[in-house]
Amino acid sequence: MTPDNYDTHFQTSIQTTRDSVNKALEAARPTLDPREVGRVTTVGRGVAMVTGLSGVRSEELLVFPGDLYGMALNVDKDGAGVVLLGDYGHLGAGQEVRRTRRVVDVPVGNELLGRVIAPTGFPLDDLGPVVTTDRLPIEREAPPIMHRDPVTTPLETGIKSVDALIPIGRGQRELILGDRQTGKTSIAVDTIINQKDKDVLCVYCAIGQRAAGTATVIHDLREHGAMEYTTVVVVDGDDPPGLQFIAPYAATSIAEHFMEQGHDVLIVYDDLTRHAQAYRELSLLLERPPGREAFPGDIFYVHSRLLERSTHLRKEYGGGSLTGLPIIETEAQNISAYIPTNLISITDGQIYLSPDLFQKGVLPAVDVGKSVSRVGGKTQYPAFRSVAGQLRLSYSQFEELEAFSRFGTRLDDATMATIEHGRRVREVLKQKPFSPLSSAEQIAVLLAVSGNLLDTVPLEDIPAMETRIREFMPQLPEISAAIQDNTPLSSDQQGTLLARMAEHLGIQPPDLPTT
Numbered sequence: 001m002t003p004d005n006y007d008t009h010f011q012t013s014i015q016t017t018r019d020s021v022n023k024a025l026e027a028a029r030p031t032l033d034p035r036e037v038g039r040v041t042t043v044g045r046g047v048a049m050v051t052g053l054s055g056v057r058s059e060e061l062l063v064f065p066g067d068l069y070g071m072a073l074n075v076d077k078d079g080a081g082v083v084l085l086g087d088y089g090h091l092g093a094g095q096e097v098r099r100t101r102r103v104v105d106v107p108v109g110n111e112l113l114g115r116v117i118a119p120t121g122f123p124l125d126d127l128g129p130v131v132t133t134d135r136l137p138i139e140r141e142a143p144p145i146m147h148r149d150p151v152t153t154p155l156e157t158g159i160k161s162v163d164a165l166i167p168i169g170r171g172q173r174e175l176i177l178g179d180r181q182t183g184k185t186s187i188a189v190d191t192i193i194n195q196k197d198k199d200v201l202c203v204y205c206a207i208g209q210r211a212a213g214t215a216t217v218i219h220d221l222r223e224h225g226a227m228e229y230t231t232v233v234v235v236d237g238d239d240p241p242g243l244q245f246i247a248p249y250a251a252t253s254i255a256e257h258f259m260e261q262g263h264d265v266l267i268v269y270d271d272l273t274r275h276a277q278a279y280r281e282l283s284l285l286l287e288r289p290p291g292r293e294a295f296p297g298d299i300f301y302v303h304s305r306l307l308e309r310s311t312h313l314r315k316e317y318g319g320g321s322l323t324g325l326p327i328i329e330t331e332a333q334n335i336s337a338y339i340p341t342n343l344i345s346i347t348d349g350q351i352y353l354s355p356d357l358f359q360k361g362v363l364p365a366v367d368v369g370k371s372v373s374r375v376g377g378k379t380q381y382p383a384f385r386s387v388a389g390q391l392r393l394s395y396s397q398f399e400e401l402e403a404f405s406r407f408g409t410r411l412d413d414a415t416m417a418t419i420e421h422g423r424r425v426r427e428v429l430k431q432k433p434f435s436p437l438s439s440a441e442q443i444a445v446l447l448a449v450s451g452n453l454l455d456t457v458p459l460e461d462i463p464a465m466e467t468r469i470r471e472f473m474p475q476l477p478e479i480s481a482a483i484q485d486n487t488p489l490s491s492d493q494q495g496t497l498l499a500r501m502a503e504h505l506g507i508q509p510p511d512l513p514t515t
């Protein structure tokens with residue numbers, strides 16, 4: 001090697017060594033990952049107080065040891081009150097807590113259809129992990145008023161007493177309330193089952209229910225093929241109150257994602273009484289001042305900001321809709337208690353289920369007098385309205401007359417006829433669970449009873465008559481055509497339909513000429 005060559009070789013090897021030393025230094029340099037770490041001071045039932053996190057924001061997600069997450073709810077200068085979102089048995093004072101700088105969010109997307117998940121997105125079925133590309137925060141602003149359109153399309157429940165007397169529209173919020181075991185869940189589940197082939201996606205959110213009750217609902221949905229278009233969000237009564245509190249918000253974000261893609265969506269909150277109780281528990285533990293019935297002062301806001309997210313979006317914003325069916329359990333039929341009155345004033349109507357009617361076997365036990373739908377009437381198909389328009393009024397009048405007749409008063413023939421007719425209407429409105437009727441079938445059956453066709457039929461034969469009318473439906477295509485054309489049934493058309501049904505049933509209708 002010449003001295004020149006030697007020099008070049010030496011320089012190159014020095015450079016190589018320098019490069020590798022630099023590389024090694026770079027790899028060994030500690031990366032600074034600033035983390036704000038605080039300490040737990042106390043742990044209560046489902047809440048923890050933490051200090052040392054000066055920058056923590058309200059509703060921020062915090063991480064505790066053992067992969068336990070919490071949501072900061074009370075933030076003040078001395079520390080933060082945190083709602084725990086998981087099993088907190090291992091947590092104690094002095095343990096570390098870290099900020100995440102993000103809010104609580106939930107996976108969203110079509111992958112969730114058919115799944116049963118916790119409000120955190122954790123799978124509760126045996127279908128493997130929930131893998132979605134999108135996530136949304138659980139707390140989101142409701143769509144602004146300029147993004148909203150009037151409610152115009154009916155949401156068919158398949159339940160005669162609801163569709164005929166208290167119709168619901170897509171984008172409406174209709175409260176279902178009643179004492180325990182009066183059939184509240186059944187109405188909601190029947191409505192979900194009736195959305196099959198109607199292009200409506202559903203989210204059922206069980207809050208604080210018995211595990212057995214929720215399992216039955218999921219079984220019923222599976223059995224009737226409704227899980228294909230439904231997501232179930234479950235939080236048990238035994239779960240921490242923090243999880244119960246976030247559940248309806250998480251479920252709404254899942255539903256909103258479908259709505260923003262242009263789908264019509266139905267969400268059931270079963271039930272918001274448990275949700276209010278969980279929030280009351282958290283608020284009392286966080287030492288917030290109690291108000292009426294010991295609920296915190298912002299309980300109205302908690303529910304209104306949830307239900308404001310139900311709406312019908314304008315076409316420019318996707319045209320989807322979110323119909324909300326919140327459920328509330330009353331105590332001793334007291335619908336003027338704090339939470340029921342709050343929700344009655346937030347929603348666009350209510351379906352009240354009466355324990356008295358339930359005991360008498362009038363099922364579903366819908367109390368027509370105390371139920372109302374403030375926007376759904378406008379969405380009813382014109383063909384439906386032409387048959388059921390007067391039904392609500394005449395049914396209420398019948399109920400009054402019937403109550404009066406119990407005093408043993410002697411009644412004239414016309415009044416007796418009205419009562420007998422009303423009894424048949426009531427019999428027709430009875431319906432078993434999981435037996436939804438299409439709108440056309442409902443119109444035919446209601447036409448038969450409102451056209452006095454069934455007045456001579458004994459009460460016990462009414463269900464059989466209804467079955468025969470439904471079987472006869474394929475021969476009454478006019479009804480389906482009127483629904484499709486959005487036209488009412490003229491009195492001539494009604495007369496013809498009644499005559500054909502009378503002939504099929506072998507009944508002499510009172511208003512048709514005898515032959």
Ligand SMILES: Nc1ncnc2c1ncn2[C@@H]1O[C@H](COP(=O)(O)OP(=O)(O)OP(=O)(O)O)[C@@H](O)[C@H]1O
Pocket residue numbers: 178179180181182183184185186187329363364365431432433
């Ligand atoms: N239309 C109906 N016909 C016959 N039985 C019904 C009808 N609706 C509900 N039931 C029965 O009534 C019982 C109570 O129904 P459901 O569980 O829906 O009531 P709930 O008010 O939601 O109860 P909870 O207070 O436990 O939440 C159930 O056994 C159900 O099968």
